[in-house]
Amino acid sequence: MKSDSTVLPDVFRICFEHYNTAKNLPTGKIKNPNEILREFDFEIKKNPADAAELFKDMQLYLKLTPNTLTPNFQNQLFSGLNQYALAGDWLTSVTNTTMATFEVSPMGTLVEKKLIEHMNRLVGWENGDGTMATGGSNANMISLLVARNKMFPEIKKEGQLNKRLIIFVSEDAHYSFEKAANILGIGLDQVKKIKTNPNGEMEPSHLEEMARVSLSEGEYPFFVAATAGTTVLGSFDPIDRIHEISKKFNLWLHVDGAWGGSVLLSSRHRHHLKGIENVDSMTWDTHKMIGTGLMSSFFLTKHNGILRSSHNHGGEDYIFHESEIAEWDSGPSSLQCGRRSDALKVWLTWRSLGDLGIEIQIDNLFTMAIKAKEMILEYKELELMYEPSSLNICFRYRSVSDVNTLNKKIRHRLLEEGNFFINIATRKKETFFRLIIVHPDLNETHLYKLFSDIIRLGNKIKEETEFCMVKT
Numbered sequence: 001m002k003s004d005s006t007v008l009p010d011v012f013r014i015c016f017e018h019y020n021t022a023k024n025l026p027t028g029k030i031k032n033p034n035e036i037l038r039e040f041d042f043e044i045k046k047n048p049a050d051a052a053e054l055f056k057d058m059q060l061y062l063k064l065t066p067n068t069l070t071p072n073f074q075n076q077l078f079s080g081l082n083q084y085a086l087a088g089d090w091l092t093s094v095t096n097t098t099m100a101t102f103e104v105s106p107m108g109t110l111v112e113k114k115l116i117e118h119m120n121r122l123v124g125w126e127n128g129d130g131t132m133a134t135g136g137s138n139a140n141m142i143s144l145l146v147a148r149n150k151m152f153p154e155i156k157k158e159g160q161l162n163k164r165l166i167i168f169v170s171e172d173a174h175y176s177f178e179k180a181a182n183i184l185g186i187g188l189d190q191v192k193k194i195k196t197n198p199n200g201e202m203e204p205s206h207l208e209e210m211a212r213v214s215l216s217e218g219e220y221p222f223f224v225a226a227t228a229g230t231t232v233l234g235s236f237d238p239i240d241r242i243h244e245i246s247k248k249f250n251l252w253l254h255v256d257g258a259w260g261g262s263v264l265l266s267s268r269h270r271h272h273l274k275g276i277e278n279v280d281s282m283t284w285d286t287h288k289m290i291g292t293g294l295m296s297s298f299f300l301t302k303h304n305g306i307l308r309s310s311h312n313h314g315g316e317d318y319i320f321h322e323s324e325i326a327e328w329d330s331g332p333s334s335l336q337c338g339r340r341s342d343a344l345k346v347w348l349t350w351r352s353l354g355d356l357g358i359e360i361q362i363d364n365l366f367t368m369a370i371k372a373k374e375m376i377l378e379y380k381e382l383e384l385m386y387e388p389s390s391l392n393i394c395f396r397y398r399s400v401s402d403v404n405t406l407n408k409k410i411r412h413r414l415l416e417e418g419n420f421f422i423n424i425a426t427r428k429k430e431t432f433f434r435l436i437i438v439h440p441d442l443n444e445t446h447l448y449k450l451f452s453d454i455i456r457l458g459n460k461i462k463e464e465t466e467f468c469m470v471k472t
């Protein structure tokens with residue numbers, strides 16, 4: 001019989017078992033909401049549930065959640081979890097404090113500050129600033145907020161002016177900029193899309209033209225985001241050339257490095273972000289390429305103090321007290337009041353690997369990406385859609401007819417079988433698999449099995465379709 005006093009050791013045991021075994025297990029069969037609703041009792045009852053019931057719930061929760069710790073999980077820009085990240089997350093949970101003030105989170109505050117200093121140095125900023133955010137999307141929103149408040153300081157108090165503020169992002173940029181434009185009252189219509197070349201990189205000449213037209217129409221362009229590692233293709237915008245244009249038109253230049261920021265640690269691949277030291281700010285998610293666990297998102301800027309001046313307002317009556325340590329409070333520089341100490345898991349992972357360990361991990365991923373591309377080129381049934389820029393490998397099962405539908409069907413069957421979890425993307429009306437090479441243990445055997453499964457399912461669906469056509 002379970003009792004409340006044994007819950008934590010038992011939970012630790014099942015989490016530990018899950019962590020140790022999941023790496024070698026499949027991703028698990030996908031289920032639709034109704035199947036899950038039948039299998040799991042979600043009702044909060046009037047009477048308390050006992051420890052045994054709750055423990056069963058926890059076991060079932062683990063079972064019904066897709067396994068993202070295996071190299072077969074290639075669906076998103078993260079896969080796997082470093083053990084120190086998990087340890088850091090547990091410590092953060094058990095200390096259960098808030099980053100609002102230094103006095104309640106002295107360790108969390110210093111860990112975050114020191115980590116940000118280290119990251120800023122890697123960017124090339126000796127006196128930069130930064131904060132963790134609840135995701136890369138929100139880090140991108142912070143970039144828009146601080147840029148807007150710097151360029152139009154009156155908005156913080158007076159609200160949106162009677163001006164059309166314009167922001168530029170590439171057509172391959174992440175959708176979070178549009179969300180942010182909505183939240184900040186800039187408006188979706190004011191997000192102007194810059195064309196990309198066939199590799200998915202922003203065309204600087206189009207940015208220049210759009211900025212010029214915008215000014216000539218009496219608008220107020222103030223911001224451009226370059227992407228370091230686009231979501232679908234993994235492309236890197238040419239930062240140096242975009243920087244020249246941003247200077248000419250007085251635009252705040254932000255780099256969305258949510259995906260590709262970690263490449264800064266690799267001397268072999270860092271050239272992708274050439275010129276990063278000249279930009280105004282950057283988003284960087286370490287939970288993606290470094291495996292530090294969700295969420296590990298950073299907003300970094302070379303403008304020290306701008307986070308505080310942009311966000312600071314209120315709270316002096318009860319939380320931000322005058323004292324000699326008040327300047328260490330991170331609450332006034334944040335969107336939030338209460339905030340989780342997410343830095344510890346990143347810091348522990350980084351310390352355990354060292355800059356060098358991360359560099360090796362990233363270089364290995366790039367090598368594996370080249371192998372994946374070469375393997376695809378060898379299968380006559382598969383077609384490489386784009387020359388990979390980094391760790392996103394875009395390919396599809398070939399077909400002369402209904403190729404988009406067929407590839408969507410293959411993915412669905414693959415997820416039903418439950419061995420692999422891989423995403424599909426549609427760009428310029430073509431649908432294809434987006435294989436993400438990010439799990440540090442992903443090897444050629446996993447890739448061989450994935451490609452074989454895709455080909456097997458593609459052949460089978462084609463046969464079934466042909467059979468149906470003959471019958472009708």
Ligand SMILES: Cc1ncc(COP(=O)(O)O)c(C=O)c1O
Binds near residue numbers: 257
């Ligand atoms: C380029 C890019 N920016 C931002 C984001 C959003 O990051 P998050 O999921 O941490 O909000 C993503 C997510 O995949 C991304 O690919």
